[in-house]
Structures are given as structure tokens and as C-alpha cells.
Amino acid sequence: MKTKSNIERLLEKGEFVVTSECGPPRGSDAEAVRKKGNLLKGVVDGVNVTDNQTSVVRMSSLSSCIILKEMGFDPIWQLVCRDRNRIAIQSDILGAAALGINNLLCLSGDHQSFGDNPKAKNVYDIDSIQLIYTAKTLRDEGKFLGGDEVKGAPMLFIGAAENPFADPFEIRALRLGKKVKAGAEFIQTQCIYNVEKFSKWMEEVRERGLHEKCAILAGVTPLKSAGMAKYMKKNVPGMDVPDSLIERLSAVPKENQAEEGIKICVEMIQQLKEIEGVRGVHIMAIEWEEKVAEIVKAAGLSPRPSA
Amino acid sequence: MIVAERKLFDDLYAKASKHKKVLLLGCGTCVTVCMAGGEKEVDILDSQLKLASRERGDDFEVTTHTIVRQCDDEFFDEETSRKIAAADAVITLACGVGVQFCSEKYPEKRVYAGVNTVFYGATVEQGLWEERCAGCGECIVDQFAGICPVARCAKSLMNGPCGGSSNGKCEVDKETDCAWALIVKRMKELGTLEELSEITLPKDWSTSRDGGPRRIVHESLRLDEGTKKEG
Amino acid sequence: MKNEPTIIAFCCHYCAFTAADLAGTMRKQYPTNIRIVRIPCTGKVSENMVLQAFVEGADGVMVAGCEIGSCHFIQGNVRAVKRVAHAKKLLEETGVNPDRLEFYHVAASQGPLFATTSAEFTERIKQLNAGGKASADTTSAETPQETVHDSSRT
Known part of the structure; x- marks a missing residue:
């Protein structure tokens, strides 16, 4: 155990870890962050705080992390390469560590063309794997990318995301290996709807021995309706929603589809839990945080071990 | 061109x-x-x-x-x-x-x-031109089977495709090939896919526009003061 | 504008030009406004050839070529259709009504068709000169996709 991270500690103890996510508000109201936080209090082991997700401007990820930290959470700070060069990235990592942030999730970031500022210039000075490498170099070598010595290394538990369903499929496990090699200690996956394909990916992951080198937290997102399922299948790149799921939701009357979606999510978690190498789940209930407690409970993952 | x-x-x-x-x-x-x-x-x-x-x-x-x-x-x-x-x-x-x-x-x-x-691009077919080079000042295409991720990936990712690669196309524009899908396909064909497991470290952008406007001097080609053509 | 318009008809040697000739021998009258320019193939027609005709005083330009599939040079008429569509856009940018330009398919044997087509087109130009809106012409070629460089794609 290197850091003060709650999830690192639990993973080391062999606990099945549960994380969730909290998207910062589109304004400066700290209360909005606390409100979401309250819905997750005592429900999960760690909360991801997204960094201007889908390139839509929101309250800074790090600031939101601090608000949650003050509430007693151990936030997982998401950091994207889209908006910062290596100078800002290294500086922010030091700052986050100084403020008591223990977990860093390294991401490339959605392209700005999807957000509310499509005219923005993107940075991409470094990519997500180089970001992992940067965080690890700062922490373990005590060195900046430029080679100078860091006075007070930032002790962050380093994670990354992976989409097992994006193309080209044959590079996915190899690329995960690269992330692990660069220094990723935990992986949160893109939301899984196709368990069969995910299992195939996990097989490859195990073949490469990667499940022993990093903790894989399987991502899930409850579906609110058949419409949402169809939308995600059609419009979200790299999202694999099997028709059988859409059919199952469509077969239920509209007013009961949300309930069915929760049921599917719970079943999914139970299936994923049985796959060798899956060390936890990451529940992304997008603007539906109030359901996380119910899902965790129904999946038999409640109560969470104390922090 | x-x-x-x-x-x-x-x-x-x-x-x-x-x-x-x-x-x-x-x-x-x-x-x-x-x-x-x-x-x-x-x-x-x-x-x-x-x-x-x-x-x-x-x-x-x-x-x-x-x-x-x-x-x-x-x-x-x-x-x-x-x-x-x-x-x-x-x-x-x-x-x-x-x-x-x-x-x-x-x-x-x-x-x-x-x-x-x-x-900077090529005539891919009559009436169709595509970007191929970003003029970064330090060519790395040979590491990627001849396909430049700097110019051809929307995020200039150097360690593999992002999650938005779908059916060989880039999420930013469905008409544009995902550079990484092309790289993976070509490296697979060449039997060099495993080379991609090496981490590409942060690139030196000082040779690019980021280093300021660039100039190239060939001393051997320059004319002596006296023989320069009058502007 | 004058009420007797000047109309330039770029006619393919292999079809429309022969059709115009045939119209004559068949005593099918067509307007005297039509000034025929014989070209080896409508594939010879470039955007600027058309624009220049307007610059030099034409009120209307028709390009008449072979039916799709029967071009003597295989693809010439297909390309011409695209270029005419592009030229229409270029005309529109300048404020010239793109209806003043049209592509027609007229086979060598269609003397009467040439006569009626040119009469209809002349009527359209007269209406435009009089300040009226041209009515859609059913014999006009379909407009291809509006990609900027479509005109140069094969």
C-alpha cells in the first residue's frame, strides 16, 4: 500500500470494491455537489468526479473533489488530457495531492466537438497513457517529466479507464497492458451491457496476466428506459447494447421500464462479480445518483466496509 | 502538397x-x-x-x-x-x-x-483530399506502420485508439478513418502488432510550431552577400 | 434586359447537335434565340465556359448532351451534369438566377425533342428577363449531390 487511498486499501484487503460517480454542476454552487454527495454517502467506497465530461464546461473536477472530501468521501479525481499541457497537468497533480486527494483517474477526454465549446483548441500535449506515466514518474521516481527532482512526491493511487467494446477489438487488451505498464493500478471500464463480449475481453486480460497487476472495476450504467438503451446503442461510439436488452425493456410498460432497468443492472453486477479478475464495480448512474444505494443493496454489496 | x-x-x-x-x-x-x-x-x-x-x-x-x-x-x-x-x-x-x-x-x-x-495532404481520389501530415518537425510515422497519429488522430493519441473508435471510423467525423484502426490493421498485416505494447513517451513538441516559428538553413546553398538578387 | 434573349446552347457533336440538325430537316421550328456551339462532347464543358458565356452577354445557357450510358466518350456527359450543377451554384453566388442554366439529354434521333426543349428553355429565359420566376422544368437533369468538389469527382 503506497497511498492513503480508501479503494487501494480495500482492494489490498481483497474486498469487492464499489465506486460511483458524481458529475460537477454547471455553475458555482457547492451545494449542488453536496446534494449529489449525500445520495452516495455510506453507499460506495469511492466517488469519481468527472472532468468536464463530454467536453461540456462544468465546475472544476478538483474543486468538486475537495467539496466531497470535506464531506468525508475519498474522491477519485478524473483528469483529462484535452485541456491541459504537461506543465498544467504536473502542477495540478501536485496541487491535488497537497489538498489530500488520493486517487487519480487518467483519461484522454472526449473530443471538444461534442461539447458546448466546439470552437475550442484542444491540447493533447500528452495522451492518457503518457499521463499515467507522468503521475507515476512524479510519485515513484520523484521526478518531473523535465527530469528535475520533485520536493514532496504526490502520493496518488493511479487509475485509468478502458473501453472493452471499442474498436479495434484486438488492440484493447494489449492497450490495457500498456496502461498497466505505464503505472495504472486500477481500471474502471466503460459501461458494460454485453457481458459475453466483456468476458471474452477478460479472458484476454487474464491470458496476459493483467488482472493480477491491476484491479479491474467493471463499469455499469442502469438504463432508465428502452429509449435510452436505443439511444446509447445508436449514438454513443463504442457502446455495445445487445438487442436482447432493448427487447426486454421494450416488453415492459413504459412506467415500469426504469424499475426493469435497475433490475437488469443488479443482475449484471451479479454476473460480473463472478468473472475471474473483476475486483469491483463502478456504477455510473448518470443524473440518477439516488438509485445507486438501491442498486448496491439489491446486488448484495451493502453495507460497505468502513473507510 | x-x-x-x-x-x-x-x-x-x-x-x-x-x-x-x-x-x-x-x-x-x-x-x-x-x-x-x-x-x-x-x-x-x-x-x-x-x-x-x-x-x-x-x-x-x-x-x-x-x-x-x-x-x-x-x-x-x-x-x-x-x-x-x-x-x-x-x-x-x-x-x-x-x-x-x-x-x-x-x-x-x-x-x-x-x-x-x-x-498538408494528398489527393486520395479525384476530387477528394485528405490530411496526412501536421509538420511536427520530427517524423514518427515509421513507428506506426506509416500512418501518422499526430495528423490523423483527432486527439493526436500516440499510444492507441481512444474509446470512440467505431467500425474503423473516428467518432469526431463518421467519414474519417480512425487513424488507430488503420495503424492496428496495417501492423497486424505486417505481423508487428506487439510492437505497440511499447509505451510511446511524451513527444518533444519543441520541433513543432510550439517551439516558435521555424527556419531551416542550408549554408552550402546560401548566396554570398554580394551575389544576392536585388529584392 | 432585352426581351429577345440570347441563348447559348453547347451541343454535343454526337447527339444534340445532330438532333438540332434533324429538327431543321424535319422542319421542326426552334427559336432563333438559340445560338448553337458545337462541342466534341459535353465533357468539354467547364464551369468557366458557362460563366463566361454569361459574362459575354448570354441570358441563358443550355448544355445538351447524350443520354446517360450512351456518351461517345463513356463518361463525358456524366461529368458535364456535375459541372453544370456546380456552375449553377457559382452563378447563384453572384446573384444570377441558376435557372438560366440547364443541362438536357437529347439523343441524335430526337430532333422534335430538341425543338420543344429549346422552345421551353427560351420561354423560361424570357420569363426570367421579364422578372418572373421560372417554373421547374421537368426535362432538366437531376441535381447531383452538393459537395463542393463533386464536379471534379468521377
């Missing part, structure tokens, strides 16, 4: 109609090949300006001239200089380099850009 696209007609008309006598100056190199600013496009713009000024009741004169290259001193010959001198303003259909070079050579003349310079 440098690939450009002609500016909107209304923009060009607004510029031209501010003057009495306008010269349209074409360039015979890259912009001719990508059909944005060669002789043919100069003629079309000439006709268009004439038709529009008639329709709108404006009165200005348009003349045309095309030279081999506007990024090279050599081709701004006497005839060109005379034609430029005779005009009140020049709309050049050369790339951004040509526009600036022309402005530098004729500092007293108002010079307008007639095209938008878009990228």
Missing part, C-alpha cells in the same frame, strides 16, 4: 468591391493541384466577380494573372510586378505562404487571401 479551399464568394466580393482595380493572382503549384487557386479557379472567380458586379451595379475592374509559385521569389517576374503595380489591390489564390510572400514583396499593396489554407 498544401491543400486549400476557396473562400466564400461573398467575402471575396466584399474585398474586391472596395477597390477600383483588382488583380486576381493565381498560383501554379499546390493550389492548382487541389483546384482551389490555379489558373482555372482564377478564371472562375474573375467571371463571378464580373457577373456579380453587373448584378449589383458596382463598378470595378478585375484582371487576372497566374504564376508558377508564389512562395518563391524567382516567379515574381517583371510582368507580374507590372500587373501588381497597375492594380489597387491583389486577391491571391495562393496558400497562406503565398499570400504572405506576395505581401512581403509588395509592401505598398493591399493583398487579400482568396483561399483558406487547410492542411
Whole structure:
């Protein structure tokens, strides 16, 4: 155990870890962050705080992390390469560590063309794997990318995301290996709807021995309706929603589809839990945080071990 | 080559109609090949300006001239200089380099850009051009089976595709190939896919535009002070 | 504008030009406004050829070529259709009504069709000259996709 991270500690103890996510508000109201936080209090082991997700401007990820930290959470700070060069990235990592942030999730970031500022210039000075490498170099070598010595290394538990369903499929496990090699200690996956394909990916992951080198937290997102399922299948790149799921939701009357979606999510978690190498789940209930407690409970993952 | 696209007609008309006598100056190199600013496009713009000024009741004169290259001193010959001198303003259909070079050579003349310079690319098929190079100053394409992730990945990712690669296409534009899908396919065919498990470290961007405007000097080619051509 | 319009008809040697000739021998009258320019193939027609005709005073330009599939040079008429569509856009930018330009398919044996087509087109131009809106012409070629460089793609 290197850091003060709650999830690192639990993973080391062999606990099945549960994380969730909290998207910062589109304004400066700290209360909005606390409100979401309250819905997750005592429900999960760690909360991801997204960094201007889908390139839509929101309250800074790090600031939101601090608000949650003050509430007693151990936030997982998401950091994207889209908006910062290596100078800002290294500086922010030091700052986050100084403020008591223990977990860093390294991401490339959605392209700005999807957000509310499509005219923005993107940075991409470094990519997500180089970001992992940067965080690890700062922490373990005590060195900046430029080679100078860091006075007070930032002790962050380093994670990354992976989409097992994006193309080209044959590079996915190899690329995960690269992330692990660069220094990723935990992986949160893109939301899984196709368990069969995910299992195939996990097989490859195990073949490469990667499940022993990093903790894989399987991502899930409850579906609110058949419409949402169809939308995600059609419009979200790299999202694999099997028709059988859409059919199952469509077969239920509209007013009961949300309930069915929760049921599917719970079943999914139970299936994923049985796959060798899956060390936890990451529940992304997008603007539906109030359901996380119910899902965790129904999946038999409640109560969470104390922090 | 440098690939450009002609500016909107209304923009060009607004510029031209501010003057009495306008010269349209074409360039015979890259912009001719990508059909944005060669002789043919100069003629079309000439006709268009004439038709529009008639329709709108404006009165200005348009003349045309095309030279081999506007990024090279050599081709701004006497005839060109005379034609430029005779005009009140020049709309050049050369790339951004040509526009600036022309402005530098004729500092007293108002010079307008007639095209938008878009990228360094190739003619993929007749009527279709695609970006291939970003001019980063340190070529790394051989690490990626001849496909440049700097120029061809929307995020310039150097360690593999992002989550948005879908059916070989980029999430940013469904018409654009995902550079990483191409790299993976080619490396698989070459049997070198495992090479990708090596981490590509952060790139040195100092050789790129980020290092400031760049210049290349070939001492052996430079002329001695005394033998330089008079500007 | 004058009420007797000047119309330039770029006619393919292998079809429309022969059709125009045939119209004559068949004593099918067509308007005297039509000035025929014989070209080896409509594939010879460039955007600027059309624009220049307007610059030099034409009120309307028709390009008449072979039926799709029967071009003597295989693809010439297909390309011409695209270029005419592009030229229409270029005309529109300048404020010239793109209806003043049209592509027609007229086979060598269709003398009467040439006569009626040119009469209809002349009527359209007369209406435009009089300030009226041209009605859609059913014999006009379909407009291809509006990609900027479509005109130069094969």
C-alpha cells in the first residue's frame, strides 16, 4: 500500500470494491455537489468526479473533489488530457495531492466537438497513457517529466479507464497492458451491457496476466428506459447494447421500464462479480445518483466496509 | 502538397468591391493541384466577380494573372510586378505562404487571401483530399506502420485508439478513418502488432510550431552577400 | 434586359447537335434565340465556359448532351451534369438566377425533342428577363449531390 487511498486499501484487503460517480454542476454552487454527495454517502467506497465530461464546461473536477472530501468521501479525481499541457497537468497533480486527494483517474477526454465549446483548441500535449506515466514518474521516481527532482512526491493511487467494446477489438487488451505498464493500478471500464463480449475481453486480460497487476472495476450504467438503451446503442461510439436488452425493456410498460432497468443492472453486477479478475464495480448512474444505494443493496454489496 | 479551399464568394466580393482595380493572382503549384487557386479557379472567380458586379451595379475592374509559385521569389517576374503595380489591390489564390510572400514583396499593396489554407495532404481520389501530415518537425510515422497519429488522430493519441473508435471510423467525423484502426490493421498485416505494447513517451513538441516559428538553413546553398538578387 | 434573349446552347457533336440538325430537316421550328456551339462532347464543358458565356452577354445557357450510358466518350456527359450543377451554384453566388442554366439529354434521333426543349428553355429565359420566376422544368437533369468538389469527382 503506497497511498492513503480508501479503494487501494480495500482492494489490498481483497474486498469487492464499489465506486460511483458524481458529475460537477454547471455553475458555482457547492451545494449542488453536496446534494449529489449525500445520495452516495455510506453507499460506495469511492466517488469519481468527472472532468468536464463530454467536453461540456462544468465546475472544476478538483474543486468538486475537495467539496466531497470535506464531506468525508475519498474522491477519485478524473483528469483529462484535452485541456491541459504537461506543465498544467504536473502542477495540478501536485496541487491535488497537497489538498489530500488520493486517487487519480487518467483519461484522454472526449473530443471538444461534442461539447458546448466546439470552437475550442484542444491540447493533447500528452495522451492518457503518457499521463499515467507522468503521475507515476512524479510519485515513484520523484521526478518531473523535465527530469528535475520533485520536493514532496504526490502520493496518488493511479487509475485509468478502458473501453472493452471499442474498436479495434484486438488492440484493447494489449492497450490495457500498456496502461498497466505505464503505472495504472486500477481500471474502471466503460459501461458494460454485453457481458459475453466483456468476458471474452477478460479472458484476454487474464491470458496476459493483467488482472493480477491491476484491479479491474467493471463499469455499469442502469438504463432508465428502452429509449435510452436505443439511444446509447445508436449514438454513443463504442457502446455495445445487445438487442436482447432493448427487447426486454421494450416488453415492459413504459412506467415500469426504469424499475426493469435497475433490475437488469443488479443482475449484471451479479454476473460480473463472478468473472475471474473483476475486483469491483463502478456504477455510473448518470443524473440518477439516488438509485445507486438501491442498486448496491439489491446486488448484495451493502453495507460497505468502513473507510 | 498544401491543400486549400476557396473562400466564400461573398467575402471575396466584399474585398474586391472596395477597390477600383483588382488583380486576381493565381498560383501554379499546390493550389492548382487541389483546384482551389490555379489558373482555372482564377478564371472562375474573375467571371463571378464580373457577373456579380453587373448584378449589383458596382463598378470595378478585375484582371487576372497566374504564376508558377508564389512562395518563391524567382516567379515574381517583371510582368507580374507590372500587373501588381497597375492594380489597387491583389486577391491571391495562393496558400497562406503565398499570400504572405506576395505581401512581403509588395509592401505598398493591399493583398487579400482568396483561399483558406487547410492542411498538408494528398489527393486520395479525384476530387477528394485528405490530411496526412501536421509538420511536427520530427517524423514518427515509421513507428506506426506509416500512418501518422499526430495528423490523423483527432486527439493526436500516440499510444492507441481512444474509446470512440467505431467500425474503423473516428467518432469526431463518421467519414474519417480512425487513424488507430488503420495503424492496428496495417501492423497486424505486417505481423508487428506487439510492437505497440511499447509505451510511446511524451513527444518533444519543441520541433513543432510550439517551439516558435521555424527556419531551416542550408549554408552550402546560401548566396554570398554580394551575389544576392536585388529584392 | 432585352426581351429577345440570347441563348447559348453547347451541343454535343454526337447527339444534340445532330438532333438540332434533324429538327431543321424535319422542319421542326426552334427559336432563333438559340445560338448553337458545337462541342466534341459535353465533357468539354467547364464551369468557366458557362460563366463566361454569361459574362459575354448570354441570358441563358443550355448544355445538351447524350443520354446517360450512351456518351461517345463513356463518361463525358456524366461529368458535364456535375459541372453544370456546380456552375449553377457559382452563378447563384453572384446573384444570377441558376435557372438560366440547364443541362438536357437529347439523343441524335430526337430532333422534335430538341425543338420543344429549346422552345421551353427560351420561354423560361424570357420569363426570367421579364422578372418572373421560372417554373421547374421537368426535362432538366437531376441535381447531383452538393459537395463542393463533386464536379471534379468521377
